[in-house]
Amino acid sequence: MILYRPVGTAELELIHKSGDKEFPPRLPEQPIFYPVLNEQYACEIAEKWNTKTGDGFGYVTRFEIDDAYISQFEVRTVGKITAIRVFNDNNPNTIFDLKYNKP
Numbered sequence: 669m670i671l672y673r674p675v676g677t678a679e680l681e682l683i684h685k686s687g688d689k690e691f692p693p694r695l696p697e698q699p700i701f702y703p704v705l706n707e708q709y710a711c712e713i714a715e716k717w718n719t720k721t722g723d724g725f726g727y728v729t730r731f732e733i734d735d736a737y738i739s740q741f742e743v744r745t746v747g748k749i750t751a752i753r754v755f756n757d758n759n760p761n762t763i764f765d766l767k768y769n770k771p
Contacts, residue, residue, distance in 0.1 A: 669705075669732065669733055669734075669735050669738050670705075670730060670731070670732055671703035671704065671705060671730075671731055671732075671733055671738075672703060672704050672705070672706070672707050672709075672710035672728050672729065672730055672731075673691070673701075673703045673704070673710065673728070673729045673731070674704075674710045674711075674713040674714035674717070674718055674726060674727070674728050674729075675714070675718060675726070675727050675728075675729055676718040676721055676722045676723075676725065676726060676727070677722050677723050677725050677727070678722055679691075679692060680727050680729070683729065691729075703731075703733075705743065707728065707730070710728040711728055713726075714726030714727060714728050
């Protein structure tokens, strides 16, 4: 499955520092990691939220994750049809240590 994650410049730099292999630990003000299934929605988040902090730039990461792994999470529409996020109510931080492009 292809997922998208809006990020700011600082988070993008940390992703690059990992060799583009993992997301950094969540910040205290952003405790929940939730990827989205729609690139348009990810761009909207990056534009409306990520540009308001740091250096004012927002980016969208695109990554593929194993279908079997992601199937344990619930997919929900949040607000409008393009706002689809991946959730796990039992442990919202389960995907916290998501490492991508790894077997």
